Amino acid sequence: MFSLSRRTFTLSFASSLAYVGFPKFGFANATNQGKLVVIILEGGLDGLAAVPPIGDPQLLEYRRLLLPENNIKIGSFFALHPSFSGFVKMLAKGEASIIHATSFPYTRRSHFEGQNVVESGSINPFVEKTGWLGRAMDMAGLSGRAMALGMPLLARGNVKVDNFFPANLKGSFDPTIDITRSLSSYFGNAEAHKTIKRSIDGVERKYQNAPKFFSRDPAQLALQAGKQMNKDDGPVAAIIRVHDFDTHSNQGADSGQHADQMRVVNDIFVNLKKGLGPSWENTVALTLTEFGRTVRMNGSSGTDHGYGTVGLLAGGLLGKSSVLADWPDMKKLFEGRDLRSTIDYRAVCAACIERAFLLDHKAIASKVFFDPNLKKISDQIFV
Amino acid sequence: MLFGFGVDANNSHDPAFETLRDSLLRPTERIGIESALDENPLPQPWPATLQYNLRARIARIADYEAAFNETQKIQNISTRKSRSRELKKQYWVYKADQIQFFNQAIYGNTPTRERFLHFWLNHFTVGTDTKSRNLIGDYIQNIIDPEMSGSFSDMLYSATTHVAMLHYLDNFVNIGENSKYAKKHSREFQLGLNDNLARELLELHTVSAAKDYTEDDIRALAKVLAGWFPYNLDSPNALKDIGNIRVPFSEYHAEPGSKIVLGKKYGPGVSALRAVTDDLANDDLTIQHLSSKLCKHFLSDEPSVKQTRYVADVWRKTDGNLPDVHTAVLELAYDTETKKFQSPLVWFLSMQKLSGATLIHGWRDSIEERRIHSGVYEPGKIMTEMGYDFWEKRQPNGFSSLIQDWVSSEHMERRIRLASMTYQFGRAKNSVDEMLEFLQPSQETINLINSTKDERARFVMFFCSKEIMGV
Numbered sequence: 134m135f136s137l138s139r140r141t142f143t144l145s146f147a148s149s150l151a152y153v154g155f156p157k158f159g160f161a162n163a164t165n166q167g168k169l170v171v172i173i174l175e176g177g178l179d180g181l182a183a184v185p186p187i188g189d190p191q192l193l194e195y196r197r198l199l200l201p202e203n204n205i206k207i208g209s210f211f212a213l214h215p216s217f218s219g220f221v222k223m224l225a226k227g228e229a230s231i232i233h234a235t236s237f238p239y240t241r242r243s244h245f246e247g248q249n250v251v252e253s254g255s256i257n258p259f260v261e262k263t264g265w266l267g268r269a270m271d272m273a274g275l276s277g278r279a280m281a282l283g284m285p286l287l288a289r290g291n292v293k294v295d296n297f298f299p300a301n302l303k304g305s306f307d308p309t310i311d312i313t314r315s316l317s318s319y320f321g322n323a324e325a326h327k328t329i330k331r332s333i334d335g336v337e338r339k340y341q342n343a344p345k346f347f348s349r350d351p352a353q354l355a356l357q358a359g360k361q362m363n364k365d366d367g368p369v370a371a372i373i374r375v376h377d378f379d380t381h382s383n384q385g386a387d388s389g390q391h392a393d394q395m396r397v398v399n400d401i402f403v404n405l406k407k408g409l410g411p412s413w414e415n416t417v418a419l420t421l422t423e424f425g426r427t428v429r430m431n432g433s434s435g436t437d438h439g440y441g442t443v444g445l446l447a448g449g450l451l452g453k454s455s456v457l458a459d460w461p462d463m464k465k466l467f468e469g470r471d472l473r474s475t476i477d478y479r480a481v482c483a484a485c486i487e488r489a490f491l492l493d494h495k496a497i498a499s500k501v502f503f504d505p506n507l508k509k510i511s512d513q514i515f516v
Numbered sequence: 517m518l519f520g521f522g523v524d525a526n527n528s529h530d531p532a533f534e535t536l537r538d539s540l541l542r543p544t545e546r547i548g549i550e551s552a553l554d555e556n557p558l559p560q561p562w563p564a565t566l567q568y569n570l571r572a573r574i575a576r577i578a579d580y581e582a583a584f585n586e587t588q589k590i591q592n593i594s595t596r597k598s599r600s601r602e603l604k605k606q607y608w609v610y611k612a613d614q615i616q617f618f619n620q621a622i623y624g625n626t627p628t629r630e631r632f633l634h635f636w637l638n639h640f641t642v643g644t645d646t647k648s649r650n651l652i653g654d655y656i657q658n659i660i661d662p663e664m665s666g667s668f669s670d671m672l673y674s675a676t677t678h679v680a681m682l683h684y685l686d687n688f689v690n691i692g693e694n695s696k697y698a699k700k701h702s703r704e705f706q707l708g709l710n711d712n713l714a715r716e717l718l719e720l721h722t723v724s725a726a727k728d729y730t731e732d733d734i735r736a737l738a739k740v741l742a743g744w745f746p747y748n749l750d751s752p753n754a755l756k757d758i759g760n761i762r763v764p765f766s767e768y769h770a771e772p773g774s775k776i777v778l779g780k781k782y783g784p785g786v787s788a789l790r791a792v793t794d795d796l797a798n799d800d801l802t803i804q805h806l807s808s809k810l811c812k813h814f815l816s817d818e819p820s821v822k823q824t825r826y827v828a829d830v831w832r833k834t835d836g837n838l839p840d841v842h843t844a845v846l847e848l849a850y851d852t853e854t855k856k857f858q859s860p861l862v863w864f865l866s867m868q869k870l871s872g873a874t875l876i877h878g879w880r881d882s883i884e885e886r887r888i889h890s891g892v893y894e895p896g897k898i899m900t901e902m903g904y905d906f907w908e909k910r911q912p913n914g915f916s917s918l919i920q921d922w923v924s925s926e927h928m929e930r931r932i933r934l935a936s937m938t939y940q941f942g943r944a945k946n947s948v949d950e951m952l953e954f955l956q957p958s959q960e961t962i963n964l965i966n967s968t969k970d971e972r973a974r975f976v977m978f979f980c981s982k983e984i985m986g987v
Contacts, residue, residue, distance in 0.1 A: 175911075198706065243719060245913045262920070284924050312932060312973050316980055319964045325855075326987060328923050335925030336932065376909075381712050382689040432708015433689035468731075 150354040152361060153266070153288045154275045154369035166275075167450055167489035168362050168409075169370045170418035171266060171287060172401055174394070175248065176379030178422040179436055180443030181472060182391055184231055187212045191463035195428045199436070201387040207231075211456060215387055216395035219403035220447065224454050228413075229402075229447040230514055232481050233458035236424060236474035240467070242438035244379070247423030252287040254479065254502050263289045265482060266370060268501045273490040275369050285372055287421075351375055352400040359408020362416070369490075373401055378422065382433035402447045414449035417485050417515075421478075427470050428463070441472035444481055450488055452516025477508065484511035533850050539628035540846055541839050544661050548619035551881050552874035552892045552943075559623035566612045566879055570654045570761050573609065574679065577647050578750040580607040610644075610907055611882050613653025614895040617906070618876045621865040629664065631862065632842050635813050636660050637906060639806075640675040640721060641914040642684045647749045649907055651680040656906075668806070668836035669797035673790055676717060679764055682745040685713035685912065692742040692771025709771075714738040716912045722796040724805040729778060736775040740788045743770030765789075803831045810845050813917040816854045823848050857919040858986045860902035860927065864934060867979050870951060873942030891941035901930055919987075931985075932976055939975040948974045957983045 185200055186192055188210030192200065204212035205221050211233070213221050223229035239250045239258075246258035254265030267290030270276050276292040313336050320330040351373065358371040377394055384391045398420065406413050425442025441461070461473035483497045488511055498507035546562035568576075583603050590596040621630045637660050644652055655678050663671035675681055682688060690710040691698055698707055714737035718729050745764035747754035758764045765786040774783050780795060782788040796802055807828040811819030830844040849856075858866065868875060874892075881892050899905035904915055916922070938944065946954075948965060961981045965974050978984065 241725070243715075243725060244911065245719075246725070309973075311968065311970070312976050315964060315967055315973070315977060316932075319960070319977075320982075326982070328919070329928070329985075329987060332923050332925045332928040336929045381686050381710050430706065431710065432691060432693060432706065433686070433710045434706045435689075435710070437711060 150358060150374070151285050151288055151372040152358065152368035152370070153372070154270055155367065165415065166369055167491065168412060168416040169266070169485060169489040170358065170362075170405060170416065170448075171370070171372045172398060172418060172420045173252070173285075173287070173372060173374045174378050174398065174420055174422040175374060175376045176244070176422075177247075177424050177426050177438055178378050178420065178442050179380065179384070179391055179426040180233060180235075180441065181425070181428060182384070182386075183214050183217075183395055183445070184233055184443045185212050185214070186210055186233070186460065186463075189460070189463055195463070196430055198434065199384060199386050199430055201392070203387055208456065210460070211458075214392065214395050216392050217399045219399050220445065223402065223406070223447045227454045228449050228451055229445070229454055230451055231456045231458075232444040232446070232476055232478070232514075233456070234441045234461055234472055234474060235444050235458075235476040235478045235481065236441050237478050238474070239424070240440055242424055242440070244423060244438075249286065251421050251423050251478075252285065254482070256504075262286075263291055265479075265486075265501050266372070267291070269486040269490055269492065269497065270370065272496065272500060273492055275490065285374070287372055288370070351397050352404045355401040355404035356408040359405045359410070359412075361408075363408065363410050363412040375401070380426070380435045381431070381437060382435040384430075384435040398445070402445075406447070417446060417448035417450040417489055419446045419481065419485055420444055421482070425472055428466055428472055429470065437470075439471035440467050441474035444478055446481070446485070446514065451514065455514060457510075457513055476510075479504070480508045480510045481514065483507060484509070484514050487511050488515045533847070536628050536846060536850065537843060539626050540632065540842055541665075542626050542629065543665060544620070544624065544626055544629060546616065546620065546657065547624045548616055549623060549874070549878040551878040552876060553881070554874075554878070557874055557878060559619075562616055562619075563879060566609075566616070567657075568609050568650075568654070570651070570658070570679065571755060573650045573654055574749060574755060574761070576607050576609065576650060578752065581750050583607070605883070608650070610649040610653060611894070611896065612879060613650075613656070614899075614907060615877045615879055615882055616653070617656065618865065618868075618895040618898075619878070622868045622876065627869065628846070629661075630865075631814075632664055633661055634859075634862065635810065636664065636671065638914040639809065640671075640681070641910065641912050642678075642680045643910040643912070644680070644684070644907055645909055648680050648683050651678075651683075651749075652907055654678075655680045664838050664842070666838060667797075668802075668831075668838055668841070669794050671838065672721065672797050673793045674762075676713075676721070676793060677744060677763065677765075677789065679745050679749075679761065682713070682764065683749055685716055686710050687713045687741055687744055688746055688748060690738055690742045690744075691746055691769050692739065694772055695743065695769050697746070697766075697769045709735065709738045709742060711735060711738040713741055717741075717793075717796070720912055722793075722805070723799050723801040726805070727778070727799070727801050733778055736777045737792065739771040739775045740777065740782060740792055743767065744789065797836060800832075803828050803836070807831060807841075809917075810841070811848070814845050814849055814856065815852060816856060817918045817920075823852075855982075856986050857922065858984075859904060859915070859917070860922060860930070861899065861904040863931065863979075863985065864898060864902060866984070867935065867938055868942070870946070870954075871938060871942065871975070871979075872945030873938045875938050875942035891943075893937070893941075898934070902934075903927070928980075931980060935976040935979040936972060938979075939972045944975070947971075948978055951978060955983060957981060 182199055185204060187204060201214050203215045205215060206212045207224060220229055237251050238256050239247055249258040250256060252264045253261035255261040264287035266287045271290040271292050276290055313333055317330055317333045320326040354373055361367045362371060375397055380391045402418060405418055409416055422442060425439040426436035427439045431437050459475040461475050467473045479502050483502060486492055486497055487494050494509040499505045547559045548562045549557035549559055551557060587596055587599045587603060590599060637656060642652060642655055659674045659678050663674050691707045693708045711734050714734045719725055743766045746766050746769040757766060772784050774781050777792055782791050808824045810827055811823045815823055826848060827841060827844050831841050834840040876895055877892055896907060948971065961983060965977050968974060
């Protein structure tokens with residue numbers, strides 16, 4: 134029997150976390166400042182597995198073996214994968230939404246190009262050196278400081294941000310101020326050395342107000358992220374990255390590799406809510422993935438890279454629950470293989486920025502996404 | 517610039533080009549030290565008992581799984597834990613591989629060659645999971661390193677057909693839909709093509725997306741690749757059915773008939789893959805892609821057209837003979853004034869060499885499980901903290917060569933911290949003054965380092981100087 138044990142996680146970096154927008158020292162964020170969490174799902178989330186359109190007769194024909202048996206019905210047309218036991222409760226409470234048949238307008242199905250597109254916010258890969266979240270925070274004057282081992286592209290803005298990420302090296306001791314101050318003035322202000330100087334300055338301030346413990350487990354990361362964001366001098370945004378959605382083989386249905394990853398996403402939403410406490414009312418979290426997956430199962434019980442997929446949103450800032458989809462005809466698949474995208478996911482990101490950071494949609498469209506024609510759909514998703 | 521090419525305290529601060537070129541072209545001898553805690557550890561040949569051939573490495577995977585499952589039956593928690601630890605010591609040969617990898621860079625006599633090894637190991641990235649971690653040592657020592665003495669087309673074929681690569685990019689579930697295996701088993705369970713390796717072979721390893729290949733090309737290439745090591749790593753059939761583990765092709769799982777990839781027809785059988793990879797290696801887009809990547813990695817984040825063309829011309833003239841191509845890159849680096857920021861791993865290894873420190877395990881330190889307070893550290897730990905771990909589960913496009921991806925407060929903090937640790941625990945043989953004498957940096961750097969009498973601070977600042985970091 135051809136059996137495949139699923140890839141086991143290694144101990145480090147099964148997922149990662151970045152906080153951005155800690156206010157400058159001595160300042161706090163405005164108490165009604167909205168908060169944003171972006172959950173990056175690396176590899177390509179299978180939207181048809183996460184939210185199967187059970188009302189579409191084509192679905193069974195294409196992916197009988199990938200369809201979970203114990204779906205959670207959420208209406209006559211859609212169901213939720215059983216992994217989303219916590220998310221479905223948020224949906225019932227008016228604090229979660231689903232956007233289906235959606236994608237960034239990128240169709241070449243390359244991870245590296247796709248990841249660059251969904252983080253940079255430009256439809257041309259490797260052109261922009263900054264990310265849409267970074268540019269939005271610049272525009273809103275929220276750049277501040279960040280916390281991540283490497284600064285994710287999504288969070289890079291034009292205003293340089295310093296960051297921190299506690300080391301895990303026993304026996305080593307913290308850098309001392311005499312060293313960092315000397316190095317900082319040595320690197321001076323020459324253009325070529327600005328980034329390094331800023332980084333060193335950041336090292337010095339690192340240990341003020343920083344969380345001491347930094348887990349590598351995704352649910353724990355989300356819980357901490359929530360707690361940090363709930364503080365007055367905490368960050369306004371967090372980026373949680375989850376890997377292993379690229380299920381080319383043995384994807385599974387009710388259980389299995391993809392189901393496990395979806396449970397991680399569910400747990401992230403649940404723990405975010407838990408950690409945020411009262412700040413949940415003011416927060417919106419959204420998933421972000423480079424593309425969906427092929428409608429038909431492939432030869433190794435998995436799926437290959439596709440196009441249209443699903444986006445999941447949660448948070449009190451939504452004010453209501455909605456299931457937004459302009460469902461495409463599954464008899465006419467994109468290039469004969471993928472779900473079409475009928476909602477530009479950039480508009481969803483734009484809507485979240487608009488409401489969390491109180492920015493004007495037109496400014497977001499032209500300055501963050503470089504597309505003045507980007508539709509405003511915030512009223513469809515937010516109250 | 518030159519510092520990053522593995523110059524150490526034994527060479528002069530201004531080595532002749534010939535010195536560096538010798539260090540590039542000389543074949544590797546596997547070197548290591550026994551224990552970092554010895555008074556004056558002598559670099560010696562790496563012990564034969566810690567060298568494992570590919571078959572033995574694969575056999576261990578199944579053996580470990582079986583032994584591990586047995587230990588899980590032990591009721592007593594502390595007995596179970598200690599038995600688990602013993603098993604890991606016995607079976608996790610990757611730890612020995614990691615020590616050899618670091619020792620080679622620090623104590624070996626071909627540091628320039630090691631730098632190019634890092635480049636190719638990153639280009640033909642093989643991310644690992646708990647099973648395949650044990651295979652990377654073989655990939656490094658028996659494929660990437662030796663193939664650097666030959667042609668790119670040889671390296672391409674060897675890297676593509678290594679069990680670790682075939683496992684990593686899911687080729688073990690890439691089965692010919694019309695293969696004999698499929699015909700026998702297709703009623704029992706789903707099987708068929710998987711295009712992961714085909715896609716990355718085109719996009720990342722050779723011609724790149726600039727070639728504008730179609731999904732049909734990818735699918736056809738997947739058909740050529742079908743049948744290459746179609747086994748789970750712990751499957752008992754793997755070693756039974758495959759005669760030569762370096763050519764792990766199973767006719768039984770392969771797709772019959774000819775395939776058309778990028779407009780050219782390839783016949784069935786084991787020789788098709790070599791024909792495809794040779795054609796890809798000779799494609800001018802591959803030459804341009806790789807030349808540009810080499811320049812980006814060694815010379816500058818934005819190499820000039822002239823530089824890339826120089827390397828590409830040598831490539832074309834010598835049919836991708838890597839010693840010639842590498843020498844061309846070295847020539848450009850030797851002559852150029854551009855600064856190239858050192859990647860965290862190269863920086864760390866250079867620091868060990870230059871200061872004569874022994875911070876990293878020797879082969880006996882791992883076996884005897886030295887604790888941190890003894891003042892020696894595992895290579896794996898260092899790589900994880902620097903975010904530059906070749907034994908990590910990671911994406912096929914590998915580590916970035918650009919400064920923007922490696923400069924952040926946290927990365928700077930790590931460098932300061934690791935320099936500090938090297939001073940405190942590393943038993944460095946060379947003092948800061950001796951290293952200053954050797955490096956002969958700018959007056960500005962000298963002033964920085966002499967601004968304090970604290971030797972630890974001077975050591976740290978030396979290694980965070982502009983000259984050492986390459987900025």
